Amino acid sequence: MELSFLGATETVTGSKTLLDLGQKKVLIDCGMFQGSSEVQELNTKELPVDPATLDAIFITHGHFDHCGFLPVYVRNGFHGKIYCTHATREVVRLILEDSVRVQEFELKEGKLTDMFYSAEDVERTMEFFKVRELEEEYSFDEHVHFQFYQAGHILGATSLLFKVGQETIYFSGDLGREVDLIHPVPKIPKEFDYLVLESTYGDRVHEKVDYKEVIKTHIKKIKETNGVLLIPAFAVARTQVLIYALAEIFKEEKYRLPVFVDSPMGIRATKLYEKFIDELKVSEKDFLSALKRVKLLEFGNDLKKFSKQSGPYILISSSGMISGGRVLKYFDKFGKDEKNIILLAGYQGEGTIGKRLLAGEEDYVLFGHKLHVNAKIDQLPSISAHADKTEMLSYLKEVKGLRKIFLNHGEKESLESFQEFLSQNLEVDVIIAKRGENYPVEV
Numbered sequence: 001m002e003l004s005f006l007g008a009t010e011t012v013t014g015s016k017t018l019l020d021l022g023q024k025k026v027l028i029d030c031g032m033f034q035g036s037s038e039v040q041e042l043n044t045k046e047l048p049v050d051p052a053t054l055d056a057i058f059i060t061h062g063h064f065d066h067c068g069f070l071p072v073y074v075r076n077g078f079h080g081k082i083y084c085t086h087a088t089r090e091v092v093r094l095i096l097e098d099s100v101r102v103q104e105f106e107l108k109e110g111k112l113t114d115m116f117y118s119a120e121d122v123e124r125t126m127e128f129f130k131v132r133e134l135e136e137e138y139s140f141d142e143h144v145h146f147q148f149y150q151a152g153h154i155l156g157a158t159s160l161l162f163k164v165g166q167e168t169i170y171f172s173g174d175l176g177r178e179v180d181l182i183h184p185v186p187k188i189p190k191e192f193d194y195l196v197l198e199s200t201y202g203d204r205v206h207e208k209v210d211y212k213e214v215i216k217t218h219i220k221k222i223k224e225t226n227g228v229l230l231i232p233a234f235a236v237a238r239t240q241v242l243i244y245a246l247a248e249i250f251k252e253e254k255y256r257l258p259v260f261v262d263s264p265m266g267i268r269a270t271k272l273y274e275k276f277i278d279e280l281k282v283s284e285k286d287f288l289s290a291l292k293r294v295k296l297l298e299f300g301n302d303l304k305k306f307s308k309q310s311g312p313y314i315l316i317s318s319s320g321m322i323s324g325g326r327v328l329k330y331f332d333k334f335g336k337d338e339k340n341i342i343l344l345a346g347y348q349g350e351g352t353i354g355k356r357l358l359a360g361e362e363d364y365v366l367f368g369h370k371l372h373v374n375a376k377i378d379q380l381p382s383i384s385a386h387a388d389k390t391e392m393l394s395y396l397k398e399v400k401g402l403r404k405i406f407l408n409h410g411e412k413e414s415l416e417s418f419q420e421f422l423s424q425n426l427e428v429d430v431i432i433a434k435r436g437e438n439y440p441v442e443v
């Protein structure tokens, strides 16, 4: 058995890990590289493996950096099975369809010279999916069995255990958090030999601040000024966590303010959360009652009515870094007025408006005109969907038989500090995975 890392090495995107089982070869995740142009360039390089030679691809969850490259593999001859949970398949569909729209837009704008794939490629990709249940053991062939485990993080997200003869290898995928409002706590098997572990926050301990308290403070302000609290949020997971958090705040504080969601993808994702409500940590009754408190702006009429709405109210829109989508229009509309608040909910990538706002930049050019920002800017603390280093250690402490950990899905500094932290606390060999190198995993 041999592992090779084709992506997500010294970076957090492009997750693709090749597991060579001797007779068969499988890929775990098939993500797109995102971020700086140097990193994105990796998407255009010759594929490191011939997709036609792969027997299957396993998808841990529907984030773009874990599934966004699937149609490229299908276009280049992949014809095996794609395994994941039912909810993940639906999230993947949403993410890939959105990617086609973004690519079409970027092509028109001249930011892209060619599409990576078309809507037809996505359709064809979806035909290869085979959904599997959590924790059921499935046989892949005579010697290889696999099981998906709950990873929290986002709807449908899993970790993946392979049993290969007497050996076991566990792929963490992206691990969620114990304190997540709606996603379950990751469930880790009690025993395995090898571990491929994500390291996004391997150098960090999340702040203990309750982000609901921060939201409450901002709500108080907009109630005083009749302003708008604009929350740019990722469409999948973050938007639904915020919807739930707001419902809890209203219950605790015994008041209500109108809440709107204007994001076509956020609305589709919210409907998936409703469809797979059994997979959430919260009760069906509580989640449905939270949804009732929110107006999803789906149709022209809703938007028309909404345009006459006066403050105070709360508006959630995508993208989460104000790098595109409907939120741009609202940033333009509400950014200039000091009575409004823009509350950034999560990681802000380099070069995005979100990042520039946090750096204190006040002047922007949008839709062909200038915008001077007077709105108050803030960022929600500790709302990440990734476990931090102490949470990951607590998940792994009880695992028996662990021989070696391969770290991927992290930036360089984070990987090095996490390597030291884990080897000290678990007394196990910890390796930082390098792209293109092969790692034998036999005894």
Ligand SMILES: [Zn+2]
Residues within 6 Å of the ligand: 061, 063, 066, 153, 174
């Ligand atoms: Zn993820």
